[in-house]
Amino acid sequence: MNQYIQDAITWAPFFGHGALITIVTAVISMALSMLVGLLVALGRITRGGGVLRVMRLILRAYVETLRGLPLIVTLFLIYFGLPSVGVTIRDPLVAGVLGLTLCIGAYQSEVFRAAILAIDKGQMEAALAFGMSGYRAYRHIVLPQAMLVAVPTLGGYFIGLLKDTSLLSFISVTELMQTANNLVSATFRAFEIYLMVGAIYLVLSFSSAWLVAIVERRLRPLETALTGGRLSNIGAGAPAPDFSEGVGPLFRT
Amino acid sequence: MRVWGLYSARELFEHVIDPPAAIEVIDVWKSFGQTPVLRGISLQINRGEVAAIIGRSGSGKSTLLRCLNYIVEFEKGEVRVAGKAIARGSNDHNSGLLVSKSELRAVRARMPMVFQRFNLFQHLTVLGNVVEPQRLVLGRSRAEAEQRAEAALARVGLVARLRHHPMHLSGGEQQRVGIARALAMDPEIILFDEPTSSLDPELVGEVLDIIRSLANDGLTMALVTHEMQFARQTADKVYFVDSGRICEEGTPEVLFESPREPATKAFIRAILKG
Numbered sequence: 451m452n453q454y455i456q457d458a459i460t461w462a463p464f465f466g467h468g469a470l471i472t473i474v475t476a477v478i479s480m481a482l483s484m485l486v487g488l489l490v491a492l493g494r495i496t497r498g499g500g501v502l503r504v505m506r507l508i509l510r511a512y513v514e515t516l517r518g519l520p521l522i523v524t525l526f527l528i529y530f531g532l533p534s535v536g537v538t539i540r541d542p543l544v545a546g547v548l549g550l551t552l553c554i555g556a557y558q559s560e561v562f563r564a565a566i567l568a569i570d571k572g573q574m575e576a577a578l579a580f581g582m583s584g585y586r587a588y589r590h591i592v593l594p595q596a597m598l599v600a601v602p603t604l605g606g607y608f609i610g611l612l613k614d615t616s617l618l619s620f621i622s623v624t625e626l627m628q629t630a631n632n633l634v635s636a637t638f639r640a641f642e643i644y645l646m647v648g649a650i651y652l653v654l655s656f657s658s659a660w661l662v663a664i665v666e667r668r669l670r671p672l673e674t675a676l677t678g679g680r681l682s683n684i685g686a687g688a689p690a691p692d693f694s695e696g697v698g699p700l701f702r703t
Numbered sequence: 704m705r706v707w708g709l710y711s712a713r714e715l716f717e718h719v720i721d722p723p724a725a726i727e728v729i730d731v732w733k734s735f736g737q738t739p740v741l742r743g744i745s746l747q748i749n750r751g752e753v754a755a756i757i758g759r760s761g762s763g764k765s766t767l768l769r770c771l772n773y774i775v776e777f778e779k780g781e782v783r784v785a786g787k788a789i790a791r792g793s794n795d796h797n798s799g800l801l802v803s804k805s806e807l808r809a810v811r812a813r814m815p816m817v818f819q820r821f822n823l824f825q826h827l828t829v830l831g832n833v834v835e836p837q838r839l840v841l842g843r844s845r846a847e848a849e850q851r852a853e854a855a856l857a858r859v860g861l862v863a864r865l866r867h868h869p870m871h872l873s874g875g876e877q878q879r880v881g882i883a884r885a886l887a888m889d890p891e892i893i894l895f896d897e898p899t900s901s902l903d904p905e906l907v908g909e910v911l912d913i914i915r916s917l918a919n920d921g922l923t924m925a926l927v928t929h930e931m932q933f934a935r936q937t938a939d940k941v942y943f944v945d946s947g948r949i950c951e952e953g954t955p956e957v958l959f960e961s962p963r964e965p966a967t968k969a970f971i972r973a974i975l976k977g
Binding site: 570572573575576577578579580581582583586590591594595598672675676 | 772774804808809810811812815816818820821822823824825826835836839840868869870884888894
């Protein structure tokens with residue numbers, strides 16, 4: 451036991467470094483995938499034909515493809531596959547963040563889309579009736595509310611993302627998992643080391659879950675007010691709101 | 704007289720000599736898909752006038768109101784605001800808008816709407832709801848917008864609730880915020896879409912009192928309502944809408960006491976019975 455504590459202290463700096471890479475990777479990928487997710491969601495709720503229609507088709511194909519591929523396949527395609535068509539990403543960390551962003555972004559676009567569609571149409575109508583442009587109405591009225599609705603769900607995705615970063619060990623990013631692999635190769639003490647790595651992942655997950663729960667508790671009443679509890683009804687197949695001719699048809703006269 | 708910012712000098716001169724109606728609707732037709740909703744509606748609301756629009760649910764009243772600020776497009780007809788043609792019938796090939804988009808927004812800003820379901824901005828406080836449209840649309844500074852918002856909220860008796868969120872207010876309070884939000888825009892006319900229809904009965908009075916006091920101040924209003932007693936007392940002119948047409952129009956006395964049309968008679972009788 452004493453020996454184990456001694457070893458743990460020796461390994462600690464390596465684990466610290468690995469955990470740091472894991473956290474930084476997760477945070478950066480989360481930020482980027484939220485950006486991707488929001489833009490894709492906005493693109494997909496546009497109306498109108500021509501270029502917009504083509505764009506919607508492409509975005510839909512992106513979302514369905516990236517959600518359908520195992521993350522590890524996406525990562526291998528980017529890191530090992532792309533060089534054979536002349537696109538080489540030398541830094542495995544960059545390739546990893548790119549893969550995570552594309553994959554999680556596809557999932558998050560659906561979260562944002564559902565959140566935007568869940569906002570009461572009366573909000574958009576009021577904004578337009580008071581003279582706001584469509585852009586202003588989205589920017590200042592609809593999106594801030596949609597973000598509040600999306601945050602608790604996104605928190606859940608962050609915890610998943612934190613664990614998914616372990617797959618980056620397969621493309622030689624020295625995050626937490628890869629650190630453990632390296633230590634095991636050097637010491638053959640697999641059980642102790644993977645146990646320790648597991649404990650670190652648990653600490654990271656639990657503390658994120660705790661933060662998410664706090665945020666969620668604060669936002670939940672607001673979320674219900676914003677959506678009238680409709681969010682749960684919105685699935686992937688929900689029709690997009692049609693503001694092209696105002697929002698009249700849905701209103702009782 | 705306020706200037707809408709849409710006039711040439713000559714138009715301005717003509718308007719001073721012969722002030723145009725605040726809103727004119729000329730033979731407007733509108734359908735949703737195959738279902739006709741408005742079938743040749745014409746009406747004229749003059750400055751300082753309170754026009755009540757009554758009729759059964761589904762008769763097209765709210766749609767008509769949304770044609771006035773062109774939130775809803777229509778297939779045929781024309782809408783004029785302060786003598787200026789704003790929009791006419793449109794189809795898939797032609798937009799019906801006769802002014803630029805920014806001019807339309809300027810017009811909308813001066814004829815704000817009060818909604819049946821309040822439609823307060825849920826992420827903003829009471830003060831924010833009244834301040835933000837002024838800042839975003841009229842470009843007022845925060846200080847000026849807040850000053851006007853507080854005046855408008857005082858008018859509806861809600862200065863004590865500035866920092867509350869709409870979800871923590873009663874329905875009557877929410878609707879009063881809705882009215883303050885409209886008042887703060889310095890409106891030429893306010894469009895009311897069944898402002899008391901989603902309120903608990905005991906809260907209807909407080910909202911009607913405010914609308915009545917605005918009417919007494921000479922504010923122009925278009926009021927879609929089911930409150931017949933209120934329409935009778937407050938309106939200068941009443942329009943009875945039946946299946947997409949204006950079946951009958953006139954002063955409240957005439958329309959409520961000696962209606963000509965059978966449909967109006969039946970409606971009034973049904974209301975009085977209820």
